Amino acid sequence: MTNNLHILEHPLATHKLAILRDKDTPSALFRTTLAELSWLLAYPAFAALTLTPRQIETPLEPMMTASLADPAPCLVSILRAGNGLVDGFSQLCPEASIAHLGLYRDEDTLQPVSYYTSVPHDIATRQVILADPMLATGGSAILGMQKLVEMGVKDIVFACLVASPEGVAAVHDAFPDLPIFTACLDRELNEKGYILPGLGDAGDRIYGT
Numbered sequence: 001m002t003n004n005l006h007i008l009e010h011p012l013a014t015h016k017l018a019i020l021r022d023k024d025t026p027s028a029l030f031r032t033t034l035a036e037l038s039w040l041l042a043y044p045a046f047a048a049l050t051l052t053p054r055q056i057e058t059p060l061e062p063m064m065t066a067s068l069a070d071p072a073p074c075l076v077s078i079l080r081a082g083n084g085l086v087d088g089f090s091q092l093c094p095e096a097s098i099a100h101l102g103l104y105r106d107e108d109t110l111q112p113v114s115y116y117t118s119v120p121h122d123i124a125t126r127q128v129i130l131a132d133p134m135l136a137t138g139g140s141a142i143l144g145m146q147k148l149v150e151m152g153v154k155d156i157v158f159a160c161l162v163a164s165p166e167g168v169a170a171v172h173d174a175f176p177d178l179p180i181f182t183a184c185l186d187r188e189l190n191e192k193g194y195i196l197p198g199l200g201d202a203g204d205r206i207y208g209t
C-alpha cells in the first residue's frame with residue numbers, strides 16, 4: 001500500500017459502516033447513513049481544496065480571510081452509486097458543480113461499460129473529486145480517471161467508502177499519484193468481483209433495485 005491511500009479512522013465511521021454493511025438495513029436508512037458517512041469522508045478528501053484570499057468585514061472590524069477558489073471544485077459521480085456520495089458532498093460544498101460519468105460493470109467480464117458522460121465545459125480548470133462508494137476490481141475508477149485525464153483534468157482525488165486491496169493496487173498501478181480516500185479497506189474480492197465483507201451492491205441498496 002502506498003502513501004496515497006488514506007483510510008478514515010473514526011468511531012462514527014465504523015458505526016455508520018456497520019449500518020451500511022448490515023443486510024437488514026432498509027434503503028431509506030442506507031441512503032441517509034451513506035450521506036452522513038460522506039460528510040466524515042469529505043473532511044480528509046477535501047483537505048487539499050484551494051482557497052483564495054478575501055477581504056470581508058465582520059460586525060466588528062475588517063479582516064482578511066479566504067474562500068474557495070473560483071472556479072469551484074467539481075464533484076464527479078460514477079453512476080449510479082456515486083450519486084449517494086456526491087449528494088452528501090454537495091450538501092457540505094454546495095458551490096461545487098456536479099458531473100456524471102455513467103458506468104456499469106458487465107457482470108460476466110467485470111469490465112466497466114460507459115453509457116453516459118456529462119461534465120462542465122471548464123472541468124479541466126477545476127479541482128475534481130471522483131466519487132464512487134465501491135472500489136472493487138478498480139475497473140470503473142480507472143475508466144473514470146482515464147476519461148477525466150483525456151478531458152485535461154489535472155487535480156483529482158478519488159473518494160470511496162469501501163475499497164478492496166485488489167482495487168487499490170490496480171488504481172495505483174494505473175495512476176500512482178492519485179490520492180484515494182476511503183472509509184475502510186476490506187479483505188478481498190470474491191470470485192464474482194464483490195468486496196468481502198463489503199456491503200453488497202451499493203447501487204441496488206441505495207435505490208432498492
Ligand SMILES: O=P(O)(O)OC[C@H]1O[C@H](OP(=O)(O)OP(=O)(O)O)[C@H](O)[C@@H]1O
Nearest residue numbers: 079080081104105136137138139140203
Ligand atoms: O471496481 P469495479 O470492479 O469496477 O466495481 C465497482 C463498481 O461497481 C458498482 O457499480 P455497478 O456496475 O454495480 O453500477 P451501479 O452503480 O449502477 O449499480 C460500483 O458502484 C462501482 O461503480
Ligand SMILES: O=c1cc[nH]c(=O)[nH]1
Nearest residue numbers: 136194195200201202
Ligand atoms: O462489492 C461490490 C463490488 C462492486 N460493486 C458493488 O456495488 N459492490
Ligand SMILES: [Mg+2]
Nearest residue numbers: 201202203204
Ligand atoms: Mg450496482
